[in-house]
Amino acid sequence: MSSLFPSPRLIAFRDNTKPFVIHRKTTIITLEASIGQLLKDYLTPALGFDLKVYNTTLASQDDAIGDAKSRIVLELDEESYNNNNDLEKYLLNVTETTLLLQAPTLQGLVHGIQTIRQLLPSQIMQPPTADNDHTNERDDMVWSIPCVYISDAPAFSWRGLHLDVGRHMFPVDFIKKYIDLMAFYKLNVFHLHLTEDQGWRVEIQKHPKLMGISAFRKETPIPEDRAQGDGTPYGGYYTQEEIREIVAYASARHITIVPEIELPGHTVAVLAAYPELGCVGHGEDGGDYQVRTTWGVAEDVFCAGKEEVFTFLQDVLEEVIDLFPGEYIHIGGDDCPKTRCCPHCQARIQKENLADEFELQSWFIRRIEGWLLERGRKIVGWDEILEGGVSPSATVMSWRGSKGGIKAATAGNDVIMTPNTHCYLDYYQSTDRDQEPAAIGGHLPLEQVYEFEVIPKELPAERAHHILGGQGNVWTEYMTSSVQVEYMAFPRAIALSEVLWSHPEQRDFMAFEARLKEHLPHLEAIPVNFRPFK
Numbered sequence: 314m315s316s317l318f319p320s321p322r323l324i325a326f327r328d329n330t331k332p333f334v335i336h337r338k339t340t341i342i343t344l345e346a347s348i349g350q351l352l353k354d355y356l357t358p359a360l361g362f363d364l365k366v367y368n369t370t371l372a373s374q375d376d377a378i379g380d381a382k383s384r385i386v387l388e389l390d391e392e393s394y395n396n397n398n399d400l401e402k403y404l405l406n407v408t409e410t411t412l413l414l415q416a417p418t419l420q421g422l423v424h425g426i427q428t429i430r431q432l433l434p435s436q437i438m439q440p441p442t443a444d445n446d447h448t449n450e451r452d453d454m455v456w457s458i459p460c461v462y463i464s465d466a467p468a469f470s471w472r473g474l475h476l477d478v479g480r481h482m483f484p485v486d487f488i489k490k491y492i493d494l495m496a497f498y499k500l501n502v503f504h505l506h507l508t509e510d511q512g513w514r515v516e517i518q519k520h521p522k523l524m525g526i527s528a529f530r531k532e533t534p535i536p537e538d539r540a541q542g543d544g545t546p547y548g549g550y551y552t553q554e555e556i557r558e559i560v561a562y563a564s565a566r567h568i569t570i571v572p573e574i575e576l577p578g579h580t581v582a583v584l585a586a587y588p589e590l591g592c593v594g595h596g597e598d599g600g601d602y603q604v605r606t607t608w609g610v611a612e613d614v615f616c617a618g619k620e621e622v623f624t625f626l627q628d629v630l631e632e633v634i635d636l637f638p639g640e641y642i643h644i645g646g647d648d649c650p651k652t653r654c655c656p657h658c659q660a661r662i663q664k665e666n667l668a669d670e671f672e673l674q675s676w677f678i679r680r681i682e683g684w685l686l687e688r689g690r691k692i693v694g695w696d697e698i699l700e701g702g703v704s705p706s707a708t709v710m711s712w713r714g715s716k717g718g719i720k721a722a723t724a725g726n727d728v729i730m731t732p733n734t735h736c737y738l739d740y741y742q743s744t745d746r747d748q749e750p751a752a753i754g755g756h757l758p759l760e761q762v763y764e765f766e767v768i769p770k771e772l773p774a775e776r777a778h779h780i781l782g783g784q785g786n787v788w789t790e791y792m793t794s795s796v797q798v799e800y801m802a803f804p805r806a807i808a809l810s811e812v813l814w815s816h817p818e819q820r821d822f823m824a825f826e827a828r829l830k831e832h833l834p835h836l837e838a839i840p841v842n843f844r845p846f847k
């Protein structure tokens with residue numbers, strides 16, 4: 314019964330005690346109505362019966378409130394933390410008659426609820442359906458939780474998982490499933506990569522050509538021959554209504570969505586609709602801009618010398634800010650070649666007294682950041698934003714190994730560690746590539762993910778507080794379906810969740826594997842198309 318993920322900081326099972334059993338008379342007692350409803354919504358479909366939720370307190374110990382022999386008490390204890398590191402902690406104390414969950418914040422209560430779900434039999438993850446209506450079996454199920462005491466809290470505040478919907482996009486129902494899986498493993502930041510050379514995926518009402526032109530490409534490279542297209546048009550976008558639905562769904566599970574709007578590179582799809590935003594005299598392959606039908610890095614980017622570029626981006630970001638209420642906006646900043654530096658760019662370099670094109674890119678990003686800061690938002694950018702100088706208020710996402718993160722944290726910038734050596738979940742999971750679905754390359758086995766040290770040893774200890782955490786990245790050039798995303802993400806995302814929740818001295822890969830084998834029925838019940846492992 315210890316196959317919990319991520320592994321709790323402290324867990325103690327009580328010997329020789331009867332378990333806590335959820336049955337038809339079990340009641341949920343809480344002053345936090347949204348949390349009580351969330352737990353009920355999680356459990357009811359599989360249980361086959363409704364749990365009564367009392368929005369009250371047990372302070373009076375009044376047995377008239379629900380069933381005194383089977384109570385789930387969810388309690389917000391706002392005075393139980395001393396600093397920000399305690400904000401997500403929770404205590405779970407289970408006896409034969411009472412399951413008591415306490416936390417200083419609603420987010421902590423949600424984490425505790427996920428632990429409750431993992432402690433229950435795996436069938437709790439599989440509501441009966443028309444194709445799977447084992448009514449008699451469900452009636453005979455004993456929904457028991459062992460008597461246990463858990464004291465738990467995360468090591469890092471940023472525990473992220475990324476999804477690229479620019480190369481391939483996925484249904485809203487799958488996005489919700491992805492969010493639910495994140496919540497189940499106590500990941501709390503969903504990095505949604507919305508724009509790419511190969512497609513624009515968010516409705517922007519002020520610029521309709523983004524949906525009419527930028528969201529669609531003529532074809533997609535085939536995995537077997539990356540230079541050849543499949544001849545099939547591909548595209549789509551999420552409406553603002555769908556985005557609000559996704560954001561609300563994540564918010565109910567206390568997951569923050571960080572949208573990424575790429576700039577100044579990875580913007581060919583935009584230029585296909587609005588060519589005036591590119592450098593003069595240039596277009597994809599010397600001709601007209603087209604939404605890219607190949608992978609890789611394009612030389613065509615936003616022209617830093619044109620004021621209309623910034624007017625356009627401010628229009629876009631105004632709507633993005635309205636859709637995504639979180640603190641951070643990811644602005645990309647990666648893979649921006651300097652070969653298209655036209656007379657407008659050169660004039661900008663001279664006007665702003667910049668040294669070169671690298672400083673021009675830095676100026677571009679600083680200008681966008683300043684505009685966002687005025688509106689109460691912070692930027693996150695890939696580690697290329699360090700080139701040419703970076704604002705002290707920017708957060709750096711270190712992906713090209715750890716060097717960028719070390720440099721940024723040493724300089725005083727906040728950092729999210731996501732090195733491709735440990736966090737790129739689009740890499741092959743085996744050296745035997747013939748036995749794996751097509752991937753972009755690389756090799757990242759489960760054990761290597763688990764060995765990820767979020768705080769680099771080379772970083773001075775006094776700068777370690779700048780490492781906010783880390784995340785796994787799922788780039789989808791070769792993931793055409795939701796089941797492929799699941800295969801590439803799981804169980805590696807589970808390993809990452811434990812890395813981001815615990816400290817290195819608490820981790821043991823052999824023990825992790827043994828626990829994971831016990832836990833797999835939960836994934837099978839959902840179901841998740843995870844990659845089998847030894």
